[in-house]
Amino acid sequence: MTSDNNATPLIEVRNLKEYFPINTGWFRTTPLKAVDDVSFDIMKGETLGLVGESGCGKTTVGRTILFLYEPTSGEVIYDGKPIKTKEDIKQYRTKSTMVFQDPYSSLNPRMTVSDIIGEPLDVHKMYANAAEREERILELMDHVGLNSEHASRYAHEFSGGQRQRIGIARSLAINPEFIVCDEPVSALDVSIQAQVINMFDELQDKLGLTYLFIAHDLLVVRHISDRIAVMYLGKMVELADADEIYEHPLHPYTKSLISAVPIPDPKIARSNQRIPLVGDIPSPLNAPSGCPFRTRCQYATDACAESMPTFEEISSGHFVACHRVNEIND
Amino acid sequence: MALLEVKDLHTSFFTDAGEVKAVNGVSFNLDRGKVLGIVGESGSGKSVTAYSIMQILAPAGKIVSGSIKLDGQELVGAGERVMRDVRGNKISIIFQDPMTSLNPTYTIGRQLMEAILLHTNRNRQEAWDRAIEMLRLVNINEPEKRMKQYPHEHSGGMRQRIMIAMALACEPDILIADEPTTALDVTIQAQILELMQKLQKEMGMAIIMITHDLGVVAQMCDEIVVMYAGSYCERGTADEIFYNPRHEYTKGLLRSIPTVSTMGQKLQPITGTPIDLLNLPEGCPFAPRCDAAMKICIKKAPESMDINENHKASCWMNVADQAKQGGAQSASVAAQPSSDSSQPDVVQPASASSAVQTADSQTSDSSDTSDAFPQTDSTDKGGAQ
Ligand SMILES: Nc1ncnc2c1ncn2[C@@H]1O[C@H](COP(=O)(O)OP(=O)(O)OP(=O)(O)O)[C@@H](O)[C@H]1O
Ligand SMILES: Nc1ncnc2c1ncn2[C@@H]1O[C@H](COP(=O)(O)OP(=O)(O)O)[C@@H](O)[C@H]1O
Ligand code: SF4
Ligand code: SF4
Ligand SMILES: [Mg+2]
Ligand SMILES: [Mg+2]
Numbered sequence A: 001m002t003s004d005n006n007a008t009p010l011i012e013v014r015n016l017k018e019y020f021p022i023n024t025g026w027f028r029t030t031p032l033k034a035v036d037d038v039s040f041d042i043m044k045g046e047t048l049g050l051v052g053e054s055g056c057g058k059t060t061v062g063r064t065i066l067f068l069y070e071p072t073s074g075e076v077i078y079d080g081k082p083i084k085t086k087e088d089i090k091q092y093r094t095k096s097t098m099v100f101q102d103p104y105s106s107l108n109p110r111m112t113v114s115d116i117i118g119e120p121l122d123v124h125k126m127y128a129n130a131a132e133r134e135e136r137i138l139e140l141m142d143h144v145g146l147n148s149e150h151a152s153r154y155a156h157e158f159s160g161g162q163r164q165r166i167g168i169a170r171s172l173a174i175n176p177e178f179i180v181c182d183e184p185v186s187a188l189d190v191s192i193q194a195q196v197i198n199m200f201d202e203l204q205d206k207l208g209l210t211y212l213f214i215a216h217d218l219l220v221v222r223h224i225s226d227r228i229a230v231m232y233l234g235k236m237v238e239l240a241d242a243d244e245i246y247e248h249p250l251h252p253y254t255k256s257l258i259s260a261v262p263i264p265d266p267k268i269a270r271s272n273q274r275i276p277l278v279g280d281i282p283s284p285l286n287a288p289s290g291c292p293f294r295t296r297c298q299y300a301t302d303a304c305a306e307s308m309p310t311f312e313e314i315s316s317g318h319f320v321a322c323h324r325v326n327e328i329n330d
Numbered sequence B: 001m002a003l004l005e006v007k008d009l010h011t012s013f014f015t016d017a018g019e020v021k022a023v024n025g026v027s028f029n030l031d032r033g034k035v036l037g038i039v040g041e042s043g044s045g046k047s048v049t050a051y052s053i054m055q056i057l058a059p060a061g062k063i064v065s066g067s068i069k070l071d072g073q074e075l076v077g078a079g080e081r082v083m084r085d086v087r088g089n090k091i092s093i094i095f096q097d098p099m100t101s102l103n104p105t106y107t108i109g110r111q112l113m114e115a116i117l118l119h120t121n122r123n124r125q126e127a128w129d130r131a132i133e134m135l136r137l138v139n140i141n142e143p144e145k146r147m148k149q150y151p152h153e154h155s156g157g158m159r160q161r162i163m164i165a166m167a168l169a170c171e172p173d174i175l176i177a178d179e180p181t182t183a184l185d186v187t188i189q190a191q192i193l194e195l196m197q198k199l200q201k202e203m204g205m206a207i208i209m210i211t212h213d214l215g216v217v218a219q220m221c222d223e224i225v226v227m228y229a230g231s232y233c234e235r236g237t238a239d240e241i242f243y244n245p246r247h248e249y250t251k252g253l254l255r256s257i258p259t260v261s262t263m264g265q266k267l268q269p270i271t272g273t274p275i276d277l278l279n280l281p282e283g284c285p286f287a288p289r290c291d292a293a294m295k296i297c298i299k300k301a302p303e304s305m306d307i308n309e310n311h312k313a314s315c316w317m318n319v320a321d322q323a324k325q326g327g328a329q330s331a332s333v334a335a336q337p338s339s340d341s342s343q344p345d346v347v348q349p350a351s352a353s354s355a356v357q358t359a360d361s362q363t364s365d366s367s368d369t370s371d372a373f374p375q376t377d378s379t380d381k382g383g384a385q
Helices: A058-065 A086-093 A113-123 A130-143 A148-152 A160-172 A190-207 A218-224 A242-247 A252-260 A266-271 A302-306 B046-054 B080-090 B108-119 B124-137 B143-147 B156-168 B186-203 B214-220 B238-243 B248-256 B295-299 B316-325 B327-335 B352-359 B377-384
Strands: A009-025 A028-043 A047-051 A073-078 A096-099 A178-182 A210-214 A227-232 A235-241 A312-315 A318-320 B004-015 B018-030 B035-039 B061-070 B091-094 B174-178 B206-210 B223-228 B231-237 B305-308 B311-313
Touching (some): A009 A058, A028 A047, A028 A058, A047 A058, A047 A218, A058 A178, A058 A210, A096 A160, A113 A130, A113 A160, A160 A190, A190 A210, A190 A218, A227 A242, A235 A252, A242 A252, A252 B186, A266 B214, A266 B238, B004 B046, B018 B061, B018 B223, B035 B214, B046 B061, B046 B091, B046 B206, B080 B108, B124 B156, B156 B186, B186 B206, B186 B214, B214 B238, B231 B238, B231 B248, B305 B316
Parallel strands (some): A047 A210, A047 A227, A178 A210, B018 B231, B035 B206, B035 B223, B091 B174, B174 B206
Antiparallel strands (some): A009 A028, A009 A073, A227 A235, A235 A318, A312 A318, B223 B231, B231 B311
């Protein structure tokens, strides 16, 4: 799926930090480092998958690069232009949007499908008259495979898969170029997931969209992504082409993560050598010094406690943050 | 004799909106020391099957008919005294959400001790020792300290391991695990599954593993039951179900999941929406979503049929296939005066690709079982004679 015309970045994220102040006692707050110095690019027309354990900061990355949270520090560059002022953000909001995980709670059950999809059109005044609005709503419904009879029905009358379609049509209303998809199929039944995944694929082809696709199902991410980034405790630890990261994971955490995926094929599953991880993910309120993974890493040495390894390009397009990446992988 | 035999189980909830037939004729056997997987979409009746075995259904729920035999003893209608013994000593269950089944106001130690004191003949000291031993077994560090802590002081993975410790403390013959890892991350899931496999080997118990994750089933299970709308589509060894699926729902499910080989290709989804149990169709419950549905499918529910000694399935497709293979046999079927064999009477296939499948498995519209077989290519010859 990767192709050469992916060469220009649409989004460049530089040293992004998002710290949440947490009350830890009388008049005392401690920063929770949800995203801690993360840098990456998303190319035009590409799908970048983002994976990692619950609480590692995936949603926060997604929300921060859309400026739904104000970044603690760092920079987001959109189509070559750094986003700095309020006006920049307002402009950027007409090109970027988000699709949420839960199709049950993210739509108002008392609104009709046509109201839900029409709302962003109203907010951004994207039509000249009522007929044009109507036509646009029907076009958006058509994009996501809903038919026109559905327009006057209420969200609560629809199944999970259909609600996710409504949510996506609403996100498409502003004609976005970039969409953060936060676990968009996780709440759906397996038999329905494939329909929605295919729709994301088709919309990307048809409308030239760029996705940041967050999911915890690694087989789904692998299917849909051109490249995949792996996060651990607020840091990005590895990024590479989807195939490359599955076939040659270099970071010890990625290796465990990929080996832990249950493969839906009994013969492969039985012979699969899992690399077990001991212990639980530490609290982001007291992350370990140095490499965040060192408390669970079988290769950790004293040096790993002293400094955070840099996120380096080990081979073409393959980035890893591990002090011992060369020793471990030769 | 199998350790657990479930035969034609029907369980319903009697609600204001009507009778919800949550389990609608499920049968399976579980042998000692084996792992049986139950898979199916949300609402297909997996949990209700488990709760029926334990007889811990919500008040509106009732086992309507069928038989559940544990070691030869009938449990349906056996009474609460028998069931208390079964639940305490023979079958344990782990629920999907460990937070709802651990009491947040009691320490871990108190809850473990209570389970052990209630179900085994140990005194307090022995029960304490046993609890510590069980926590060690499920890889909880510093168990003495953990015994004095509350559930919220533990991560999701730890709570789930504590639930397993509690379920195993009374050394059950059967452990029912209802989506034990669905709420967990993959690395933690791998820890829990590995632990369950190890304990299962060491203690020789049997496991019923309920999940919607085909990966988990492939890794863990010897045998699999696939459920749809409260009934079973097929059951058999894991290899049979994965490599020789014989029900259209199972086939569709296996086609729809992403694998290494689907990279860069379109997935093949199951079309349509999940079933509404209040409005079950008359024939095969999967017929409204089945690309291969034939006329008989919407008229008559398929009966269970032996595919081989390790595999049973309930799908009219198999009858069609069998008729196709056994030429002589199907000829005799065709020779019967069936009303409209010359005018194939098939359900309109939902897509072009399925038309190929459907074309050679056209069904006659016969009402009695003996000639309710779908007619095959030879039908046309028969009709022409
Ligand atoms: N608004 C907030 N205020 C304080 N802490 C927050 C806030 N949002 C997120 N966090 C914390 O930041 C960390 C990262 O959270 P985030 O939601 O980004 O994780 P995630 O990777 O998306 O996890 P999941 O897979 O569970 O969705 C967590 O420790 C979380 O508790
Ligand atoms: N207490 C209840 N009252 C009414 N209906 C119920 C109750 N519990 C379960 N059901 C219904 O029974 C069916 C099967 O549910 P369940 O066994 O929980 O499905 P799953 O396969 O997801 O575990 C569903 O349609 C569900 O809505
Ligand atoms: S830097 Fe050290 S602790 Fe971190 S992943 Fe590499 S070897 Fe392990
Ligand atoms: S072919 Fe008929 S019996 Fe088989 S799954 Fe489809 S509808 Fe059901
Ligand atoms: Mg999230
Ligand atoms: Mg359930």
